[in-house]
Amino acid sequence: MFVKDFEAGTVDSRGWPKYFSTYKVAKATLNAYSRILAREHPELRVNCVHPGYVKTDLTIHSGFLTPEEGGSRVAMVALLPKGGVTGAFFEDFKESSFV
Numbered sequence: 708m709f710v711k712d713f714e715a716g717t718v719d720s721r722g723w724p725k726y727f728s729t730y731k732v733a734k735a736t737l738n739a740y741s742r743i744l745a746r747e748h749p750e751l752r753v754n755c756v757h758p759g760y761v762k763t764d765l766t767i768h769s770g771f772l773t774p775e776e777g778g779s780r781v782a783m784v785a786l787l788p789k790g791g792v793t794g795a796f797f798e799d800f801k802e803s804s805f806v
Contacts, residue, residue, distance in 0.1 A: 738796055738805040745794030755805065756784040756797040 709732045712721045724731045738755050745753040758777035762770040770777075784797045796805035 735805070741796075742794040749793065752787055752789075752791060752793045754784050754787070754793060754795045754797060756781050757803075759799070 709718075709723060709728075712718050712723060713729070718728050719725060741753050741755045745751070758780045759772045760766060760770040761772045761774055761777035762768045763774060763777075780797070780800060783800055792802060795802045797803060
């Protein structure tokens with residue numbers, strides 16, 4: 708649906724996010740897909756993590772966190788124990804809602 712609206716130039720009029728719409732829709736899709744994968748493969752840990760606003764080329768180095776600080780958030784989720792939470796979104800070292 709978003710792609711059709713994007714191609715037609717109707718993103719704003721159809722109610723999609725006004726700023727960074729492609730980025731935001733891609734992130735929401737990734738979060739939703741991780742939940743689907745977690746449900747289909749309960750033997751795996753499938754989670755998403757927001758590393759924070761990190762000083763990288765993507766943010767033109769305007770972020771608040773160093774790459775090491777952002778990476779530590781990702782590492783924490785990657786190292787969750789076997790049998791731990793799956794299908795979740797993490798932010799600031801804790802499980803969070805992605806909406």
